[in-house]
Amino acid sequence: MSRPLRVLVAKVGLDGHDRGAKVIATALRDAGMEVIYTGLRQTADMVVNAALQEDVDAIGISILSGAHMTVFPKVIQMMKEKEMNDVLLTGGGIIPEDDMKILNEMGVGKLFAPGTPTSEISDYITTWVKENRDF
Numbered sequence: 001m002s003r004p005l006r007v008l009v010a011k012v013g014l015d016g017h018d019r020g021a022k023v024i025a026t027a028l029r030d031a032g033m034e035v036i037y038t039g040l041r042q043t044a045d046m047v048v049n050a051a052l053q054e055d056v057d058a059i060g061i062s063i064l065s066g067a068h069m070t071v072f073p074k075v076i077q078m079m080k081e082k083e084m085n086d087v088l089l090t091g092g093g094i095i096p097e098d099d100m101k102i103l104n105e106m107g108v109g110k111l112f113a114p115g116t117p118t119s120e121i122s123d124y125i126t127t128w129v130k131e132n133r134d135f
Helices: 019-030 044-054 067-081 097-106 118-132
Strands: 006-011 034-037 058-063 088-093
Touching: 006 019, 006 044, 019 034, 019 058, 019 097, 019 118, 034 088, 044 058, 044 067, 058 067, 058 118, 067 088, 088 118
Parallel strands: 006 034, 006 058, 058 088
Antiparallel strands: none
16 A cells, blocks of 8 residues: 555544544554544534545544434435545444444445454454555
């Protein structure tokens, strides 16, 4: 790879807990990725526009608020509208397995539960980007 992978890590909605997002952002940086952390209380629109401006390879959304069935579909729809077909949308948090399956069918990548080893997350992002983007 000629440049580091670029990942945008976001907290969408009113969820005010960002410790997990910060842990993931640090772990991805430690794995050699360039990480853009948007901070708390972002909208889907803000996240997708920031991802476009930053030319990221992946968007990771951390969600604990229970709004995952609203947030992820909004983000994936906006990504499709902006033809971001080769950008990974992934994330994690408190998301029931049945909802994870529905979101995966909509086009969201693998979703991670709390306690997932950070190496598993960075490996997934790296592999997906190598397989799906011109790198």
